[in-house]
Amino acid sequence: MQMEMHHGHDDGQPPLSSLSDRLRSATHPTHESLDQSIMAAKPFESLENYGLFLKVQHGIHRDVEPLFKTAALANLFPGLKERSRLEAVEQDLADLGMQVPGYSDLPATSTSAQLGIPEAIGWLYVIEGSNLGAAFLLKYARKMGLSETHGARHLAEPPEGRAPYWKAFKGALNAVRLTEAEEARAVAAAEAAFARVQALVRQHLS
Template identity: 55%
Template sequence: MNEVVTVEQPHDVSRAKRLKAATHAAHEGLDKAIMAGQPFSSRARYGLFLIVQHDFHRDIDALYAHAELDALLPDLDGRRRFGYVRQDLIDLGMEPPQAAGGPVFEKGEAVDIPTALGWLYVAEGSNLGAAFLLKEAFKLGLSETSGARHLAGAPEGRGLHWRTFTSALDTVDLSEAEEARVIAGAQAAFRRVQGLVDKVYGAAP
């Protein structure tokens, strides 16, 4: 008879750090895939990057207006970036793409809070790391007010903006099963973005 071994999450480590460890490989692979697409080699290649961002932020936009999540996380509505991505596309003379299906999270539909926390962790983490991307966008003549609005840092600074989010994330009371769904949500978010990168850049010349 096979023995089932359960590996428990170390609870002396913060939830945000556990999420980082659980998604490290996916995050690293995604970063490599994005840079392999050379998103800052031209405005056209950057436009493809914006399409990836558009579809991802469309998927999660409803979460930023969710009352229960808003009660758990600080300034949630102020953190949404979907509108900025759409304006960035317009700045480049591009039409926001029409998605074939609905977003992952539909407005007004029931949301599993732990799963949603995992998706939001990925979205907020991407903003923390966007400082490098913004510098590359500058080389294309773009800025926080034209073409790269969604990459802009928060007024209080990226670090504090991130720490405020993770501090709140770490204090949400969750069961063991819910903890697992947070991690699964974050992993699903990374898979979604990876799929978008593969689709958009894989079809590009």
């Protein structure tokens, strides 16, 4: 990852003003590639495909679940525990008569007890940002007869609305002060989160 992507360019362009902007810029190519991979798998073409998509969703939400229960992060992000969507994904699986997948490994965010705040921020940026894109996915789910109360619970709009929800998260994110080295770690962690979802897509949807 070229770090000048998120600290500004050498061509005279001003640096991006906020941490969330720099994370978005630095991870944009990876994010775009992932979105294309998911839609290419046609997850809304059939309930069978959608069930496989739910396995992808469960995998990544299960990976980040430990972060929502971390006291140090809760101090930085108000209401963090309530932002978890793992239970909603599990209810969606049950709606479709599917079992919660079993795992032989630890969640990706808890394989090291030394996961730092910068890395946690990178993972949270990816998982919380996905709530904005969920509006697009929910429209497709509805066409399949699914809804926020059956099968597509994890795609539901937050009570306060998607834009205010994301704005509140970004506000807390941008209030965190990171050194340049720590920011590089946050970017690397966000890239790792996108890569983890890509791996889940290959495992379940390919």
